[in-house]
Amino acid sequence: MDNLSANEAKTHFGSMLMRAQKAPVQINKNGKPVAVVMSAEDYQSIESMKLELLKIRSDRARLDVAAARLIDGEAFFDELDAGDHD
Structure with a gap:
């Protein structure tokens, strides 16, 4: 699973959505997992x-x-x- 910081997810939102179509993307805040973005x-x-x-x-x-x-x-x-x- 790919990992992004919350800031990276915000800055590269469109790219993150495209990556999430292939595999879930974990979002970390202060180094801790807080969310996972996945395809519908x-x-x-x-x-x-x-x-x-x-x-x-x-x-x-x-x-x-x-x-x-x-x-x-x-x-x-x-x-x-x-x-x-x-």
């Missing part, structure tokens, strides 16, 4: 993947409910706080 096509792909993952998790949850594979809400949040997951 890449963004839509990421959003589609997120939606597909949400659908899969929703379907899995429905199956778990139907099969009575449930856990207590407090236990769930305790496991989440502890970092336990499968």
Whole structure:
């Protein structure tokens, strides 16, 4: 991934947009990453993947409910706080 300072991104905005069509461009401010500029096509792909993952998790949850594979809400949040997951 290409990296630009915030000042470089501002000064070379058009060029940055062209670069972002080929690969994401990370924008740094004071040496720290603050943003990523990417093509609209890449963004839509990421959003589609997120939606597909949400659908899969929703379907899995429905199956778990139907099969009575449930856990207590407090236990769930305790496991989440502890970092336990499968």
